[in-house]
Amino acid sequence: MTATEQRFREFKMPDVGEGLTEAEILKWYVRPGDTVTDGQVICEVETAKAAVELPSPYEGVVHAVHFEEGTTVDVGTSIIAVDTDPGAGPAEAPAAAEPAPAAAEEDAEPQGRQAVLVGYGAAPSSTKRRARKPQPGVPAQEPAAAAVQAELNGHAAAPAPAAPAAPAPGRPLAKPPVRKLAKDLGIDLATVTPTGPDGVITREDVHAAAAPAPAAEAPAPQPAATEAPAASGTPRPRETRIPIKGVRKATAQAMVNSAFTAPHVTEFVTVDVTRTMKLVQELKQDTDMAGLRVNPLLLVAKALLVAIKRNPDVNAAWDETNQEIVRKDYVNLGIAAATPRGLIVPNIKDADAKTLPQLAEALGELVSTAREGKTSPADMSGGTVTITNVGVFGVDTGTPILNPGESAILAFGAVKLQPWVHKGKVKPRQVTTLALSFDHRLVDGELGSKVLADTAAILEHPKRLITWA
Structure with a gap:
């Protein structure tokens, strides 16, 4: 490593989530000229799994920020340069960050000398990569540094800037x-x-x-069907295009893979949960649950965990490579959460080993973190079984798709007051519908039915949380 490289340290986009290849820069918290300390958060990036804050591994002054907000950067590409010895005086600045291979291929110019886009250098051949644009606020390079930079960019430094050449045909x-x-x-x-x-x-x-x-x-519309113009007099847009990236892109791909890999079976049961709803109200007044989030989802989660304990074979995964069913002796319970960036499924690690207050605390933290967009990739990996609460949207039930690698997912529908036969008479009761989807390669109809029936039985008579546990 040269003296310049030792002073100007490049921070490369890390792999923040189990083999991910790229991340989008959502927000910069620093700019050129700012002083940073080791461990200080410098930016927020979004991977295919979550939004993550990146800390600086260096201490010094920000020399350059290589990418704008909203740019997707490949893992391993330098995103920021830090001058770790700003008091040492002028020095030759390092070459600007080189684009990742995919980006370089996309931006490659045709053979021959091309027009210079300010801050990006010239490209004398199809394999030459252009230097990144200098950031505002960075002092101009010393003449010697400029000459070195020019040489790295593939052309000699000129005493004065020349007029840009005409763009090559067909290359905007x-x-x-x-x-x-x-x-x-x-x-x-x-x-x-x-x-x-x-x-x-x-x-x-x-x-x-x-x-x-x-x-x-377009063809002129009939007077009766004329579209009202906007205030400016121009027609209102009829379509909005939203780029598919980050969490939404990963979710879409995962759902397609799951739907066409694991043979899904879904079963339904409608159950009287009046006693469970009464228990929720009692627990809210219990001193042991003070300050904790107590809601029907908490008891649905506990009921499913007890049902899994009674039917442990449902908590498994399919190992295609080794042709084995891998039964998990722990339950990492996933909770599907809708966020502005898309649907994510963080999970509560070892949920089966938690008491009801501990489960309530973990569930509250999981939901709050997801809503803030701070869920880490580790919190979304390793899930075994999932619950999706579609009832919060007023939906009765659905046919949920399995998370890849998991064996089952339970949909919890809306709880509604309905006429129900109770003790031989028709009475208004609190009723909900549960739907359980499972991977039929490792969960047969009997096992899936037992898990769903046990969950429903516990919610109908919640005292079974004690007798069956």
């Missing part, structure tokens, strides 16, 4: 974040009219190209 000029935006929106940059300096395509140009065509280009 755009910065990597703009190229990514166009790719996410399905826009061919060759069809976009540039408005930026020197013919550079901007984000606004891409958004304009993605907007629907003016109404004048």
Whole structure:
């Protein structure tokens, strides 16, 4: 490592979640010129599993931030440079961060010398990578450093900036974040009219190209069906395109893999939970549960854990490689949570070993952390069985899809007051519907039915939480 490399330390995008290959930079908490300490949070990134805050491994002054917010960066690519010895005086700055292989291939220029996009360097060949744009607030390089940087970029330093060359035919000029935006929106940059300096395509140009065509280009509607114009006089957009990335992208892929890998079977049962709802109200007044979140989901979770204890073979996984069924002697209970970034399923580790107050505390922390978007990848790995509470949306039940690698998932529907035959008479009772989906490769109909029936029986007569446990 050279003296310059020892002073200017590059922090590379880490793998924060079990083999993930990329992460999106959501927010920077520092900028060039800021002083940072070892362990200070410098940015927040979103992986395919969760949003994670990254701490600085170095102490010093931020020299450069290599990527803008909203940029997806491959793991192993440098995202920030820190000057660890700012008091040492001027020094040759390190070369700007080199794009990851995938990004470099996407941004590669055709053979021959191309127009220089400010801050990105020139590309003399299809394999040459352009340097990243310097960040605002970073002092200009010393002449010697500029010469070294120019040489690294593939061209000699010039005493004065020359007029930019004309862009190569068929190769629009755009910065990597703009190229990514166009790719996410399905826009061919060759069809976009540039408005930026020197013919550079901007984000606004891409958004304009993605907007629907003016109404004048479409057949004129009949007077009775005329669409009211917006206040500005332009037609309202009829479509909104949202890039699929991060948690939503991973969830979609996982659900497709699960649905077409594990043969799903779903069974249903409708049960009178009046006694359970009364117990919820009593527990809210219990001093041992003071300050804890007590709700019907808590007792549904406890009932399912007792049912699994009575039928342990349901808590298993299918090992395709070794052709084995792996029974788990612990229950990591997943709770599906809807967040602004998409559906995530964090799990309570060793939920089966927890008392009711401990389970309530863990459930409360899990929900709060998920809503804040702070769930870590570790909290979402290793689940064995999951509960999805669709009742909070007023839904009676559903046919939930298994989390990959898990054997069963229970859907808890809305609790409603319904007419019910109770002790030989029709009375209004609190009723809900449970649905259990399971992997039929390792859970047969008898086992799945027992688990669902036991869960329902406990919710109908919650004293079984004591007698059966």
